[in-house]
Amino acid sequence: MSGSRSTKNTSVRKPMSKPLEKILKEYDYAFPETLIAQKPASPRDSAKLLVYDRNADSITETTFAHIGEYLPKGAVLVFNQTKVLPARLTVTKPTGGTARILYIAQEGDVIRAMSDRKLEVGTNVRITSGLFFNVAKQEGKYYLLKPSFPLQQLNTILDRHGITPIPPYIKESPLNERELRKKYQTVFAKHAGSVAAPTASLHFTDRLLKKLQKQGVDIRFITLHVNIGTFAPLTQEHLDTGALHTESFSIDKQTANFLNKAKEEGRPIIGVGTTVVRTLESACIDSQLKRLTGETRIFIQEGYRFNFIDGMVTNFHVPQSSLLMLVAALIGKDTLFKLYKIAIKRKFRFFSFGDGMLIY
Secondary structure, three states: OOOOEOOOOOOOOOOOOOOHHHHHHHOOOOOOHHHEOOOOOOOHHHOEEEEEEOOOOEEEEEEHHHHHHOOOOOOEEEEEOEEEOOOEEEEEOOOOOEEEEEEEEEEOOEEEEEEOOOOOOOOEEEEEOOEEEEEEEEEOOEEEEEEOOOHHHHHHHHHHHOEOOOOOOOOOOOOOHHHHHHHOOOOOOOEEEEOOOOHHHHHOOHHHHHHHHHOOOEEEEEEEOOOHHHHOOOOHHHHHHOEEEEEEEEOOHHHHHHHHHHHHOOOOEEEEOHHHHHHHHHHEEOOEEOOOEEEEEEOOOOOOOEOOOOEEEEEOOOOOOHHHHHHHHHHOHHHHHHHHHHHHHOOOOEOOOOOEEEEO
């Protein structure tokens, strides 16, 4: 079985010797573009679910509404309760032209952002009357912007003037901004800070969560704020350093204590989404969650030994991505592509608004 476990934290593994071109070829696959979901299933839990039992090497097709029938006995589901910000703003430059900026993160008294147009350092870009950013510095593809308003008001301003960023492969979504803010958001989203949704959790409704709890499934939450780097292509630097983009995470002490006890009791820990898997594996030291807040650059790939999770719920990921490599680390590359071939044949929907898998 792939994805064996150890007591040692291996959050940053040794660099891979394979060149980028070889890795990209190994993790590439063909699929009909018609399978790229442009809107979520309605209701959410009607999305299709491919269940893979690693011990039995069995594959079952069902829907998320019935996931409780397939979870291993004593399973604990762990979700990411980050909240997607309407992080894209249209600003007006001194020339009168406009630019679309994407909020990335707060850094001290400035924000880090990307722009689809060149911004001149030292100038102001206006959001609306009385609200603007001063372009303080450019760092490669990023800009550091100093707001004319207290940063505590940023989320309110984004709510009022921003639009929801969606992945570049969702090109023909029929959803308007109001619908996107609701449907590209989990039903339990709580802590604002992400530029992308933890998409495996989009399939869960309040009704389904209550049903699972009645069935005896314990549910817990962590937070990892999804960075724009989740959409970035793999680079040779990622492979050489064994590290990805930086994302911040937090686990409250009560949740950590519960999960640690569940782990000691041998209960299966199921991470709902790659963000949860990355968080729990980053926080784990000697088979216990000890690092409860911080940043992670963990790159889970072939050869990684899982320390805390026993399974996961995940969507179908884009070719040549670090997310695809993470799932392969758990079940093996051959099994991964066997499952993807079945999903393609059975017309599962792919990517952020698509269907998903339960692996345990």
